[in-house]
Amino acid sequence: MLINGVQTDRISVLDRGVQYGDGLFETIAIIDGHICLWERHLQRLCDGCERLGIVAPAPEKLFAEATAVINNHPKGVLKIIVTRGVGGRGYRPPIDVQPNRVLYYSPWPDYPEDAWLKGISMRICATRLGINPALAQLKHLNRLEQVLARSEWTDPVIFEGLMFDSNEHAIEGTMSNLFLIKDAVLITPDLSRCGVAGIMRGLIIELAATLNISVVIKDVGLDDLKAADALFISNSLIGIVPVSAFSGQPYSLDSIPSALLNAVDDHMSGRY
Amino acid sequence: MLINGVQTDRISVLDRGVQYGDGLFETIAIIDGHICLWERHLQRLCDGCERLGIVAPAPEKLFAEATAVINNHPKGVLKIIVTRGVGGRGYRPPIDVQPNRVLYYSPWPDYPEDAWLKGISMRICATRLGINPALAQLKHLNRLEQVLARSEWTDPVIFEGLMFDSNEHAIEGTMSNLFLIKDAVLITPDLSRCGVAGIMRGLIIELAATLNISVVIKDVGLDDLKAADALFISNSLIGIVPVSAFSGQPYSLDSIPSALLNAVDDHMSGRY
Numbered sequence: 041m042l043i044n045g046v047q048t049d050r051i052s053v054l055d056r057g058v059q060y061g062d063g064l065f066e067t068i069a070i071i072d073g074h075i076c077l078w079e080r081h082l083q084r085l086c087d088g089c090e091r092l093g094i095v096a097p098a099p100e101k102l103f104a105e106a107t108a109v110i111n112n113h114p115k116g117v118l119k120i121i122v123t124r125g126v127g128g129r130g131y132r133p134p135i136d137v138q139p140n141r142v143l144y145y146s147p148w149p150d151y152p153e154d155a156w157l158k159g160i161s162m163r164i165c166a167t168r169l170g171i172n173p174a175l176a177q178l179k180h181l182n183r184l185e186q187v188l189a190r191s192e193w194t195d196p197v198i199f200e201g202l203m204f205d206s207n208e209h210a211i212e213g214t215m216s217n218l219f220l221i222k223d224a225v226l227i228t229p230d231l232s233r234c235g236v237a238g239i240m241r242g243l244i245i246e247l248a249a250t251l252n253i254s255v256v257i258k259d260v261g262l263d264d265l266k267a268a269d270a271l272f273i274s275n276s277l278i279g280i281v282p283v284s285a286f287s288g289q290p291y292s293l294d295s296i297p298s299a300l301l302n303a304v305d306d307h308m309s310g311r312y
Numbered sequence: 313m314l315i316n317g318v319q320t321d322r323i324s325v326l327d328r329g330v331q332y333g334d335g336l337f338e339t340i341a342i343i344d345g346h347i348c349l350w351e352r353h354l355q356r357l358c359d360g361c362e363r364l365g366i367v368a369p370a371p372e373k374l375f376a377e378a379t380a381v382i383n384n385h386p387k388g389v390l391k392i393i394v395t396r397g398v399g400g401r402g403y404r405p406p407i408d409v410q411p412n413r414v415l416y417y418s419p420w421p422d423y424p425e426d427a428w429l430k431g432i433s434m435r436i437c438a439t440r441l442g443i444n445p446a447l448a449q450l451k452h453l454n455r456l457e458q459v460l461a462r463s464e465w466t467d468p469v470i471f472e473g474l475m476f477d478s479n480e481h482a483i484e485g486t487m488s489n490l491f492l493i494k495d496a497v498l499i500t501p502d503l504s505r506c507g508v509a510g511i512m513r514g515l516i517i518e519l520a521a522t523l524n525i526s527v528v529i530k531d532v533g534l535d536d537l538k539a540a541d542a543l544f545i546s547n548s549l550i551g552i553v554p555v556s557a558f559s560g561q562p563y564s565l566d567s568i569p570s571a572l573l574n575a576v577d578d579h580m581s582g583r584y
Contacts, residue, residue: 170442
């Protein structure tokens, strides 16, 4: 683990990341020794820093540190955390503050092997996402809503839980974004009020456009989910995973375009 | 500074407090060497731990550590942070996890001396509070909304900013609770959907009842604020501070009951 380029796993308790969750993170797939979708993760991290008023890390330095912590592991997960740093009287961010950057490698999670072929089961979470456009789309460190939502079930058969916002709109899974397919159109929830704008979600939207698949970003309700031909979830580690059962209702996997699945696989192969 | 009873100011980056803001805190006044309102702070901390499913620290141990970090300072601030600890695959909290407790002393903030006598200026923040009953009232570590709200102004004349929720209800200041006085009735916003249930707010509500001052907890809109006879804010360090100007409108300090001010002063004198 590297913190500001130094080998340590300890950070000051006075860091605003600890005090207030005042920072951002990225979770990045390492496949065939390659940092997948690096440019996109870097861009989101920098965009997030700009929105929170945190000085973004220098890209070359960050890449060098990422390469160092991966340390030739062929497969795994790279996590990057950037906090605003130490200082400030209460909530007010100090002017001259040195952000802290943390990078570390962890092993690839043990996802069920047949998730991609057979699909996964998804439940509805009781925990809601609060609406806040000022924080929407950011992958920030305020994640108690996800912690509470993921605490709702222990059944290992359930792979993911779907979170609604306080206005009854379906937004995302606890650790993934949501897509619906209806009449060959790809639909994904609008994230202008809450939710995380996933890197894989962004890639899927772009790839669909190049494959002549219509994409609609809009508010999604429970009725839309029940009427969908297919559902799938996405994130930077799992790519696309079909949902075979949502809230007890079975879904076919047939209408998920194989061209889209193949295109995402290509981008996770380590060649991009 | 003590972390789990050991003198250090460093915590693992893998602590869920850093990763997700998965924890709680208390900010406590030290006056005349006394830990003010200790029992109330302890109770809120334990209640918060129960709601988040974190094992609460043992009261006697916490009090002994608090006494140690205060180290005979007559006046200052004691901060306590309790996190869920290290572990878990992603957002899901692990079952057997050791919470981490952090205690440290910091000097008394340099509040403007005439705040209590002349009142302070308060602005309206553009940053809203997201609605989430699951997190409402908790003094948890997800504080980016407050950080963004407090970033909105630098003018030192403005002491506090008032935050509304996404439904246009006035909830609280960035670091204080809000009270209105209208026709000799004390009004404070309902915190069932968002906001922090301040220790001083709770004390004020109780003291008012003993002083035969009517208290109403309800939704408060901008119109209610404009029509109020007086406004004040409260927290564990400032006690009660009158608002002499809110969003440019002047307010009289006359209708704030002196019996209430005196009762709060008594409770902050170190005798309780």
